[in-house]
Each structure stands twice: as structure tokens, then as C-alpha cells.
Amino acid sequence: MTAKFSAITQLTLARLREFYREPAAVFWVYGFPLLLAVGLGVAFRDRPVESIPIDVVTDGPAGLAKAEGYAAQLGADPRLKLKLLDAAAARERLRTGKTGLVLTPTAAAPGWEFLIDPNRPDSVLAKSAADSTLLRAANPGLAAAPTAESDEVGGRYIDFLLPGLIGANLMGGGLFGVGFVIVDMRVRKLLKRFLATPMSRRDFLLSLMLSRLLFTVAEIAVLLAAAWALFGVSVRGNWLALSALVVLGGAAFAGVGLLIASRAKTIETVSGLMNLVMLPMYVTSGVFFPADRFPDSVQPVLQALPLTALNAGLRAVINEGAGWDALGYPAAVLTAWGVGCFLVALRVFRWQ
């Protein structure tokens, strides 16, 4: 009898059934991250640099003839797309991003000057390309270093993105899967109804964690399989270490979700709180771009966020081929968040 009607089993089954019978929920959890991965993977697929626009000023102090001479020399590099223009027009094109570099011929050595936008990578690249082409033209004997091209996977944007998406998915899943569900039950007075039965509160919370875990395994498997099939992204490190990290991440965010939901009385409140927690981490925790883009002064804060730690661990295992040794820091941060939130949540939890 007891085995047939185990509360943990029934509560977990109920969560699974409710989820799989809700097509919208299934889409947001499985479809959306997949679409995001495909969309971003295609949009930011790596291509060789095909063209570098450079403007050569014709009305500079050294005159038109010299400008045409430089243009001819620069033409030796087929990637450089040259335009001969007056100074005002060329500056305007640089300002609006239509060209990367303005070259003005001068009388003094070395015979030209550059105008660049130091904040734009394409501008900096255009300067190096023009510089080296002109130097080679001036020194024809200089041999070009042999350059081989690597086509190995691992350094592309999709390789960077996938661990970030897995991390973001674990965060969203934990927060929604626990936080939203609890508040929904509270609003429906279902939590109160459960409380009026001999149901153990521990069983209830454990079943939420357990159902999250089952969803998570499926979610991550779908994402990894799709990334492998479409982009050839593979896990280079230890699969067991990856699984441990996923479980730990899922549990930590389930704890955060529980805390968020512990007192919220309406769906609106809990949605607001979840966005308040999730949006900053989407931006700062290295989902779409590395967290170290932010200034050093805020790094201690960013590095202590659960998603930053999780993403760092996932990247180390998936992209860099790390094993258990890379898990120390992420595991410490995630455990601290998970346990801390869970304990606080249990203290302040409003059952009805």
C-alpha cells in the first residue's frame, strides 16, 4: 500500500504530468533555448574576413597623385576595398561606420597618416592591414611568414554560447520550475489544501527538486544533442563532471526559486522578482559574452553570482576539456547559494 501511494512519487508524477500536458511550458523549456541556440549560432557563425574598407584622402597636403600611388600599393591585398575621397567625405564615412580607416598622404615621413576609431575592432584591423601592406610595398624583399589555417571546432561563437545557454536554462528552469509552480499553487489555495492533509512538507519540497532534476536532465540532453548535430559542438571534458555540475546548478537555482517564492502571494509578484534576479545575470554572468568584459572593480561581485560560476565551470568542462579539478570554485559558489537560499526559504516560507 505504502509503495503504491508514495507521496514523493505521486507529487513528482503530478508535476511531470502537469508539465508535459502544457504545450506552452514544453516550448519555453525545450523549444526556446533550442531556437535561440540555432538562431545565434547561425547569425554569429564565424566567417573569414572578406573585406576591409579603407578611404584614401585625395585633397590632403601631399595631393592626388600620391593618394593614387598609395591606393595602388594597398591594392596588393585583395581584402582591402579602397575608395578615393576628399577629407570631409572620408571623415564622415568613418564616423558613420562605412569605412574602417582614413589614410591621408603627407609630405613628412613615413608619407601618410591614419585616422581610426580605436573602439572599433574593424578599424584597428584596417590600420594593421594597411600598415603592413604599405611596409611590404616599401620593402619588397621582406618574406611573408607561412600561415596555416585551423578549422578545428571549439573556438567558434556557438562553442562559447552553448555552455552559457545551458547555464541560463538551468537558471530559468530552477526559478520557474520551483518558484512559479509554488506561487501558482498558493494562489490556487492548493498549498493550503495540501497542508490540511498529513502530507509531509519535506516530501513536497523534495518532489519539487526531484521533478526539476528529471526535467533538467532531459533539457540539457536535448540542447547538447542539437548543438552536436547542427554545429558539431562536443563535450571535450569529463561527462560525469559535467553531470555533477548540471545537477548542482539545477539544485542551486531551485533553492533560489524556492526563496523567491517563499512569501510571494501573487503571480505578478513572483514574475517581477524572478525577472529582477534573472535579467541582471543574463547580461553579466557570461551567457552571451564573457563576464570579464565588465570592469575589474565589479568582477568580485560578478564572480560570486551563481550563474557566472556555473557558466565558468560549464565552459571549462565542455570547451576546455577540464574534469573534476575545474569544479572546485563553481561547486563552492553554487553550494553556498543553494544551501543558503534553501535554509532561508524554509524559515520564511508561507504555506498559506
Add this chain to the structure above:
Amino acid sequence: MTHAIRVRDLAKTFPGRPPVEAVRGIDLDVQVGECFGLLGPNGAGKTTTLEILEGLTGPTAGEVEVLGRTWRRDPDGIRERIGISLQETRLADKLTVKETVTLFRSFYAAGLDPDEAIALVTLQEKARAHVVKLSGGQRQRLAVACALVGDPELLFLDEPTTGLDPQSRRQLWDVVNGYKARGRTVMLTTHYMDEAERLCDRVAIVDHGRVIASGTPAELILRVGGEHVIDFTVAGPGPGVEVLKQLPTVRTARHESPRDGAAAYSLSVGEPHRALPALLALLQQSPAPLAGLTTRTATLEDVFVTLTGHGLRDAEGSAS
């Protein structure tokens, strides 16, 4: 054990500005095997009283004993033995009837087979239907099935038929009567007096957090003065209430708010065959003509109006 529920000086004040005294000193004794009703308008304190008995809210003061146990000493022992249907619980939409009942069954150490509980509320045909597809009456029966699946000794129903159509109400009454027939105890709240008369062995009428009368429905009706009521309307100024009280076997007379210049009266009488001719004779001498007259059996509604001076449904928008 003869008492299923024993309550002494129960009080509950909700903090706030100003604090709300929902319950102000209630005593109750519910015997094993009886169906006891708490009656009263919305906001009378019925639900608060019930939630204290169910262990969902703590009392501010007073003693509560449920099935010989107290919530402080043996909460799990009580929870294992009671079944509850709250007002407006929305069960999970996408679970089936059977899955929902099975889920509730899993919380109890012992109880009925889920199919058995579903049969008790005659939802067998809907066992595989999702909750979202059920009608209001079917959902309410499902809620009762969830309360029954732990095979409770004591069943709490908070306004079990509010908002249901007459057919669904009758089906639910059958379920409650079936449970009662097995010697179990029921405590319910309602603001439908007909429901109380149909189901309850004894009732307590609650108003403003106090019990203002209790007893069997028949006792209460007798206490107001008569089992029969004569309602009549005259088109214009009618006789005074004091005059009407002089008529034979008239116990009480109420003059209800006049509309369109007409005046409505309600008399509770012991013997209508004696009171009615005298009343008609009196009205023939009255200048205003008689516009309407009906006689009926007195109900708990009349008891409530007589005791409180206000209508039972004043506080609510509609009632069936």
C-alpha cells in the same frame, strides 16, 4: 468518545488597523455521527471557525478539541483522521480525476482505494477526464472525493454548494448523506438555509463572530414562534404590527420595507386555519386593498431574520 468536536470560548482576531474580530467567543459541541451546520451570512466568522478546527489557523484564545485530540499535541493524528473541502480550491487543471484523487490518497497512511472514493461521489465516468473539463458541480464532488479518500472520521465542508446549480447541489447532498449514513461526522458551513435543513441534525447560527442560536432546525423554528408563515402585501398603508400580534396564534409580526407605497408583512403563526380568517376580516376593514397573500412553512431563514433583524443574504450579491 462522544464528542467529535468540542470548542470553548473560541476567539480569533486578525491583526490590522483596525483589528478584525472574526470570531468573538464561540462554544460548540458536535457529537460523533451527526451532521452539524454553521449557518450565517458571509463574513459571520464561519470559515475562520472552520479553519481553526482544521488546524489551518491558530486561535487567538479558547480551547479546541478535535476527535479527542488537540492541534498542539497531535496535529498529525488529527490530519490523518479528518477530510476537508475548502472554499474555492482550484485543483490542478491538467491532472485527471483519478490522478488527483490518487495524489491525495498518497498523503494518508491508510484510506480508500482512489476508485472507491471516486465512486462515492459518482464521478466514475469522469475518472479519466482532466479537471479543467469538469463542470462546477463535478469539481466540487472531486474536492469531496479528495476529502474522503483518507477515509476520515470527520468531514469538514466549507460552503460545499455555493455557486452550484440545483441539480449539482442535490447530487452533493446525496454524497454527504451517504457519508453520514456510515456513522461518520460532518461539519459544514453554508449560507443556504434549505441546505442546512436538508443535511444537518443540528445547526448553530453565527452572526458577527458569535453563535446567536443553536439546536435542531425544528427546535429553532419553533423557538421563533411558529412553524407557519403568512406573507401578505397591501397596496397602501396597512394595519399596525401591534394590531396583527393580537390575532389568534400569531407569535411574531414583521413589517417589511414598503415599496411603491405598498406594505409587506410577515407573520409567524401557530395555527394558520385560525389566524387566516381573522387576518382577512381585519384587512377587509382596512382602506388599502390586499395585493397578495401566501402561506408557507417557516424556514431557518425566518429564524435568522427574526434573530438578527437583517436578511441572511444582505451581504451577498446573489443566491440561488
